[in-house]
Amino acid sequence: MSESPQSVRRSRVFRARWVVPIVGPVIENAAICVEEGRVASLGVCRQTPDVDLGDVVVTPGFVNANTHWEFSDLERPLGRPEQRFPDWIRTVIAERKRGDREVAEAVGGGRNESLRCGVTAAGEIATAPAGVYRRDPTPIAAALFHEVIGFSTARFESALAHGLERLQSSTTSACSGAFATLPDGVSPHAPYTVHPQLVQRLAEASRNDQFPVAMHLAESLEELELLHSGRGPFRDLLEERGMWGDEVIAPGTRPLDYLKQLATCWQALVVHGNYLTSNEIDYVAAHRDRLSVAYCPRTHAYFGHTRYPLERMLASGVRVALGTDSRASNPDLDLVAEMRFAAARHPEVEPALLLRMATADAADALERGGRRGRLAVGCVADMVAFEYDAVTMSPIDAIFEGGELSRRVFVAGEEWLPGGS
Incomplete structure (x- = not known):
């Protein structure tokens, strides 16, 4: 996939069961709005998303x-x-x-x-x-x-x-x-x-x-x-x-x-x-x-x-x-x-x-500037979505203790697939 911002879709809302922003509290039933490859907003999902990621834990890349x-x-x-x-x-x-x-x-x-x-x-x-x-x-x-x-x-x-x-x-x-x-x-x-x-x-x-x-x-x-x-x-x-x-x-x-x-x-x-x-x-x-x-x-x-x-x-x-x-x-x-x-x-x-x-x-x-490694407004929308099927485990514990986890990777809001996308 191209890395230039011109190729990134202008606006899309992702929904996930959990989002771990790193710089704020964990959000349940979360929505991430991505515009031109960056996080435009983040919070509880209150609308029909463009992409429902399902029962996953989303972290920054x-x-x-x-x-x-x-x-x-x-x-x-x-x-x-x-x-x-x-x-x-x-x-x-x-x-x-x-x-x-x-x-x-x-x-x-x-x-x-x-x-x-x-x-x-x-x-x-x-x-x-x-x-x-x-x-x-x-x-x-x-x-x-x-x-x-x-x-x-x-x-x-x-x-x-x-x-x-x-x-x-x-x-x-x-x-x-x-x-x-x-x-x-x-x-x-x-x-x-x-x-x-x-x-x-x-x-x-x-x-x-x-x-x-x-x-x-x-x-x-x-x-x-x-x-x-x-x-x-x-x-x-x-x-x-x-x-x-x-x-x-x-x-x-x-x-x-x-x-x-x-x-x-x-x-x-x-x-x-x-x-x-x-x-x-x-x-x-x-x-x-x-x-x-x-x-x-x-x-x-x-x-x-x-x-x-x-x-x-x-x-x-x-x-x-x-x-x-x-x-x-x-x-x-x-x-x-x-x-x-x-x-x-x-x-x-x-x-x-x-x-x-x-x-x-x-x-x-x-890198100075804090534009990566967290999910916050203005940051690059690099994300990892981990499968989450635990009932009692916290989202973070699921990453550390959840065995082999399937992962979906998003670069600037676009999903990357092995072999190119």
Whole structure:
């Protein structure tokens, strides 16, 4: 289906047994009026609808805060569970060198799988040219964070120029229309692949040119060891690849040093943050206007990390967005499965809050303005309708506990069907 607003029907009223708007109370016997792809009104149904969705629970389209679609052709995660993280990185490098890789096909498969699962927007760490993502017809909005790697002092200037060139090309080729895309940005990959001065320069560019930044940070204990002492398995990996320089990382460096740089960006997403300290969590919370954290529960579990500090983050006021990461560390790209897994791992966190982390909070982590991830007047009418046949279960509990749920997905008020519509 076309993504341009001109192709969207001007006005249509949907009726559903339940609507979960995220930003307001759950509505029973609800009507959603959609005009030109946006929510025009929302409330109790008092008229004959154009489309009666029946006994369903309608939520906003899900927003996946962290994806790597280039690995969507994998049938199972790379490496093995609880493998040392630098060793897993080696398997990723080997996978990228595989001669028969079809990145465009994998990206298309990832976009298609995401939309089938009800994800209508995503934050994608982009390693391929923008055209690979833009030419896929699946109508999922994507913020492309173009990956930048440049660890050595000699290389970071060229890495900076190349990253900003890719961003400029991406912005120029972005789809037209209000619903087609999200703001693109860059991703200085991680402390073990990016010179601190490169992070600083990208942060300056982000602030001046108003684009978002995403960075993997505090992801593993091996990363913390490298920052603190310049030693350990990541040092070994960098030396193997001819990237190590003694002058790059000052002894005693902490994730907080990178957070201070990211806080100067126009908007920034900390990907993972598995090992942020209490002080660092408080710092992220104090900069909520610019900083968010992406939590990928099943990927976190795959590597056997210590318990994720989700409750501490939420108590401090950190905006936490849910993501799946990639099929290189996750069996699928289903955010409902991610929410259910997180609910089991964090029973103290209300399901309604986890749902918000996969919708409104994830949307706000990727884009300012609050136009996605909620059903409210003026927002993009991306919706997921879940079958609902429970008598005693609440609508939100039905999403978390209702077994395999069939889903109908609507993009800007138009139903999307696998294979195109």
